[in-house]
Amino acid sequence: MRSSVEAAWREVIAGERTRESVHDWSVPWVEGEAAHVRPNDLAVANGLQYLHGLDMKAKPETPNLVHHGGSGVYVLSADEVAARLEEWLGLCREYDEDPERFVQRRKELARQRIAEERGRRRS
Numbered sequence: 502m503r504s505s506v507e508a509a510w511r512e513v514i515a516g517e518r519t520r521e522s523v524h525d526w527s528v529p530w531v532e533g534e535a536a537h538v539r540p541n542d543l544a545v546a547n548g549l550q551y552l553h554g555l556d557m558k559a560k561p562e563t564p565n566l567v568h569h570g571g572s573g574v575y576v577l578s579a580d581e582v583a584a585r586l587e588e589w590l591g592l593c594r595e596y597d598e599d600p601e602r603f604v605q606r607r608k609e610l611a612r613q614r615i616a617e618e619r620g621r622r623r624s
Contacts, residue, residue: 507590
């Protein structure tokens with residue numbers, strides 16, 4: 502449920518829960534058996550993806566090589582974690598207004614980014 506995703510996120514922001522515990526909580530839905538089931542609410546699936554990555558770290562000597570947990574520095578600062586929650590809440594509102602239009606816009610945005618990436622590779 503969205504309320505569970507939001508509560509977990511807010512607990513991380515408040516320091517009441519570790520990023521690693523929230524990652525572990527999200528694993529069944531992101532990479533486990535439940536990942537193969539289409540969710541009833543795409544906003545929840547999107548939120549779980551965010552939570553799954555909150556524990557991403559990098560080492561100063563290899564900043565482009567990120568990994569879940571372990572040693573290193575978090576990829577996202579505490580402020581960025583909070584900003585991502587606000588971004589997700591905005592996406593939830595947008596999705597609720599018109600789910601079909603939301604999905605169409607997201608697909609178009611993905612197509613645009615793929616085209617931009619292809620253009621950069623050719624340059």
